[in-house]
Amino acid sequence: MFDWxxxxxxxxNSKPLALALFFGAFCGILIYVFSGKRRSxxxxxxxxxPLLDDHLRQPDTGSASDHSQTRKVMDNE
Incomplete structure (x- = not known):
């Protein structure tokens, strides 16, 4: 009954089967990534x-300290 x-x-027997499964998953991921024009x-x-300069990004206005303070108050309640 459990011969398989x-x-x-x-x-x-298991190595070629695992290779076929992983290769199929790899091909599926490639097709998913490169199939849609909007996605590509x-x-x-x-x-x-990674090449963007730091001054092009929007600086944080200090809301992180306000958020952490609010979080502390919420945790203590």
């Missing part, structure tokens, strides 16, 4: 994020 399980536990444009726009 014994067949699968042998490394000679969005991903292409992300490639320059």
């Amino acid at each position: 399980l014994m067949w699968f536990t042998r490394m000679d 444009e969005r991903l292409e726009s992300y490639k320059y994020i």
Whole structure:
């Protein structure tokens, strides 16, 4: 009854099956990422994020300290 399980536990049989499953998952991810035009444009726009200067980003107005203070009050209640 469980002969198929014994067949699968042998490394000679399980390695090619695992390779086929992982290769199929890899191909599925590639198709998902590169299939949509809007998605590909969005991903292409992300490639320059590390090169942006810090002065181009919006500075935080200090709301983090206000948020942490509010969080402390909420936690103590």
